[in-house]
Amino acid sequence: MSSCRSRVLAALKELHRTRRVVFEGDDHALQVTKQQxxxxxxxxxxxxxxxxxxxxxxxxxxxxxxxxxxxxxxxxKEPGSDTFEMRVTKDTVLPENTMFDPRVELPEQPRRKKCADSPTMPSANTSNHS
Structure with a gap:
């Protein structure tokens, strides 16, 4: 049972170490993850x-x-700016960044109908009494 206890404590320590590395500088995220x-x-x-x-x-x-x-x-980067700085760690797995090939023919997507293109439906509240 002590082996099990030590493995539980090791998992707990690993989670706390991970949260400190991943959320470094974000006090709110650090506090929330610590409590969780x-x-x-x-x-x-x-x-x-x-x-x-x-x-x-x-x-x-x-x-x-x-x-x-x-x-x-x-x-x-600056308040009100649309520019952000991304912080990644040595363990972060980033997908391969493939360049777009402008010569590739993309399949044409059929245009979806807009509401205005749909046939008019009779109102459910109107009655056809002769």
Whole structure:
């Protein structure tokens, strides 16, 4: 059981380390994630079912990996500006940036009808009494 306890504590520490790296400089996100981690671990603190504990450990490590590899931070360069600076970490996985080839023929998308193009429907409130 002490092995299990040490693995739970290791997962907890990993989540806290990850949140500090991923949300560095964002006090609000740091506080919210800290509380969320505490709440989730406390909710499961009295769990004795070994398989549920293993699931929780796996979930914690998966969440830490997902945060490290997918979350980026954007910070507005100047107030009111449309320019942002993106902060990525060494673990962030960015998709390959492929250049657009202007010679490629794109399939033509059929135009969707606008409401004005649709036939007029008779009102449901009108009655056709002769």
């Amino acid at each position: 981690i505490r709440d989730e671990f406390r909710k499961n603190a009295r769990e004795t079912n070994q398989s549920k504990i293993e699931e929780a450990i796996t979930l914690a490590t998966d969440v830490a990996k997902l945060l490290r590899t997918t979350v980026v931070q954007l910070k507005q």
